[in-house]
Amino acid sequence: GKTIFAVGDSRALLEAAGIPMKLPEGEDDPGLIVVNEISKAAARRFIAALAQHRHPQRETDPPRI
Secondary structure, three states: OOOEEEEOOHHHHHHHOOOOOEOOOOOEOOOEEEEOOOOHHHHHHHHHHHHOOOOHHHOOOOOOO
């Protein structure tokens, strides 16, 4: 449930690891920040997500990974 910040081609790494880009309900995952390049807006989103500490809505039973 920790925040993930993926930049550029790292999206492919997340996909290869089987990390879904959406929550099980189909909503955007607030703890998964995926951007093409680092910007002030992306950094702000990352900091806001980190402030949540964990994102329990990503957890499943049993765990996916």
